[in-house]
Amino acid sequence: MVQANPEGPKRLALIASKGTLDWAYPPFILATAAGAMGWEVGVFFTFYGLTLLKEDIEAAVTPLGNPAMPMKMPFGPDGFQNIDWPIPQAAMSIPGFNSMATSLMKQTFKNKGVAAVSDLRDMAVDLGVSLIGCQMTMDVFGFSKENFIDEVEVGGAATFLEFAADSDIQLFV
């Protein structure tokens, strides 16, 4: 992460702080889109966002405590797929419910033509996006650099802030 060149491309600085499947998308979508437009992009992964740097992304999602999340089926006729199933909160705590909700969301995304999170991450790497792991939360959660894909660099708040100070856009996701 170097000082911005005033003649250089636009810069985008992102903080990715969430590790659920739904929130894994925004930082990688914005990073790849900006990279595709020739911008310089740095994403700082902190707290639960760190899990998105692991070789195998195991991000899951649950509608529990998330009443805005539609529960729809990714198969069957259109009318059936459009039903938002009224699942009771208590049923969402049954073992296996999270993995079911996660596979339904993955299947829906796939059916609609959305790339998988791991594919978006590969594209981000190809486009030269910098992926920075937060050292402090790595220590707290017991991660080391070896737990992550090779392209990850490690840094702290000052590393991110210096990059962000020279960026045109800074977003916390």
Added chain:
Amino acid sequence: MNTVQVDREVDCSGMLCPMPIVLTTKAIKELEIGQVLKIIATDAGAPPDMAAWSRQTGHEIVETNENDGVYTFYLRRSN
């Protein structure tokens, strides 16, 4: 009728954001300056995104058209 000479074509049918512009960027880098890339997309967000991509990268949109939800873009590599 299209009279633009096309040097490369990429079909992004069925793909959603940000795939069309990511694949467009990949493909245009493989062209020479002045050559034309044809992109086909069905993502309804593609027209405004492709316009923004063109403004940001400087590559020119030579022609675009839409037929029954299928968008076609002719893009000239400019730099």
